[in-house]
Every structure is written in structure tokens, then in C-alpha cells.
Amino acid sequence: MTLHVWWDEPADGPRNMAADELLAAEAFDRGTMCMRIYGWQPTTVSLGGFQRGAGARAESAIAGIPLVRRPSGGGAIVHGSDLTYAAAVPKTHPWGGRPQLLYDALHEAMRRTLGDRGVTTALWRPIEEPASPVSGEAFFCFDRRSSGDLVVLDPGSADGRGHKVMGSAQRRLAATVLQHGSLLLHRNPDVPTAASHPGLHDLAGGGFSAAAVRPLVAAWIAAVAGAIGMEIVEEPGRFKDEESVSAKAREFASERWTWRR
């Protein structure tokens, strides 16, 4: 098995979502796992696939920030101080079955990667099954908790929620699974506190500068691949050319898609 990886330049919301949808098709065509690592330019809020547009309009903390709706589920994320990935696997892949498989695989790999750097995190689990009350429907992803979220535990906190530093959500298509995820690197200084959550740099000290991110992610990808013996294939250049992405990006930029709910 192979794991194909593209390191993409930052792009706007519609282009990133379009590229990720194409990534799902790529995983199906190649019959193996594909990942895209990328950033956002400009700072963008991504809404979960089913979140209400009215909820976004009511959040004054994100007023004026460009907004895109993801095809995947989950809560809203203010992108700009995070590292975003998309991972796609065919449903025949060992991680293509139940949603928790791919979710836990990628988060557990990051837990071990951070552990190697002296940062203790944990995969959050609800105290009672099914979801505990704290997994509710907060607007922002990093205010929610669901099983497998990567958290930095806070010994002084009695509620066990910890600080969520990595969350992911999926779009499950007919033959593939597309998973979006975000690793929060530091607080976003460009948005009010309500939309700015503490990241690794804030919680674990100064070892997570911009220069340290690429080696961290490379080590994470190696841990992901190593978990089930995949051979990493680092693909040169951008994932797709502008022409391929643009047509699909128009769909994600449309009012109809953005305010569908």
C-alpha cells in the first residue's frame, strides 16, 4: 500500500474545498490513501456541512472573515493559525470502514508524534456511551468534543475536557471517505477571543514555531504510514492545476452552497 502526499500552497476556501473533493476522486482512482497538507489565504472560516448559516451570521467574532462551507461535518474553524489536512481513502482501505477508524488512526499518529517531542496529549473519550453531554453542538469545532479528539489535558480542570488541539470530520461518499482535519498551532491574533482557541504553541511552549511545523507534519505522516506499513510517496508540485480546481471551486463559492442551510 502507498500513501500519496501533496504539500500545497495556501489557497482560498473554495479552492481548498474543490481540491479536497478532487483528492477523494484521486484516492478512488489510485485505490489507495491520498493526503493533502495545506494552508489558507486569506484567513477563512470553514463551516461544517450541516451548520446553519444563521449561526455563522450571528457570530460577531467572525464578522467580515471570508466563509466557506465544507462538505464534511463538524463545527466551524477559523483557519489561519492551524495546519489543515485532507485525507482520502477508498472504503476498501483498512481505514475506510467505520468513521472512527480513520479518525483515530490519524489522531493517534499525531499523539505519538507530539509525545516524541515531549508534549503529552490524549484522545478524548466520552465518559459514557453514547456521546456525553459535552459533545454538544457548540458553533466552533474547538469548543466541541467527540470521541477521538486530540486534547492537551489540563490537570487543573475538573471536567476532563482538556484543550482540543486537533479535530477532524468526514464526508463519506459512495466509494471513498474524505476526512478534513485541523491541528491548532497557536491562538489566532486576528480574531476576538471567542473565536481564538489556544494551540500547541500556547499550551506546550515555544517548540512549535512556523519553522518547526513542516518537520512535525512530516513525522506525523511517517507515523500514519508506519501504523499499517504504507509506503510514502511525496508527490511533486501542486495537487491539481488551477484549471482543474477552478471549475469546482465555483460550486463551493456559490451562495447556494454556502448558505444551503
Next chain:
Amino acid sequence: MAAAMKFAKSHEWVRPEDNGLVTIGISAYAVEALTDLVFMQLPEVGRRVKAGESLGEIESVKAVSDVYAPVSGEVVEVNTALPGALETLGRDPYGSGWLVRVRPDDLAELASLLDQPAYDALVKSQPH
């Protein structure tokens, strides 16, 4: 479960009714695999669907999943109570957890779907 029930590889079930319609839902395996369903969007009555097209969407805590039409035809009835009572899907996926009723264009499409033993084998082969 009715003997005539057929399944799509994408985990929808379809059951022919005596009045020529087919009832469509999602399998117990799919419901259990998704866990913690939070929202469902179903089509409107009158919508035409083709086999393999998205018929609606389900959101769980972690995932948005498409529900695919196992046959082509016209949606003639929608279980409008379901989105407000998603627990029904877990409790009775092959009964009161039905999603839509469709007037099929061609019942022969059912022949390409899986019967119960074949679907059970598919589920057994899924990654756990």
C-alpha cells in the same frame, strides 16, 4: 425482515411493496457504523432520482454521509417524522426508520442489488 428486501453496496435497503412502490431505508449496519446521528436531510416529494444519485444526507457527530438511491424513479412519499426522531433509525431501521417511498421506473433494477446473504457477506468483509 421481508424476504424480498435488497441492498445496495452503499448500505441502503429497498423493499418492493404490493402497490408497485418501493420503500427505501439504510441498513442497521450503516446506522450503527455512523453512530450518534444528529441531522438528516431528505428529498422532497416529486423529485426524480437516478440509481446511484444522492437521495439525501445524514450527519453524525463526525461525518456527513450521502444516502444513495438504489433504484431510479420518483419520490412519492417521505418519512417526514424521521429527521425529528433520528433514534428511530437505530431502533427500527427496517420498519419505522424508512426514509422514502419511490415509484420505480423499472423494477428490473432490483436484480442488480444484493440479496440478504450477499449483503451479510459484504458487511462481514468490511474493515472494523
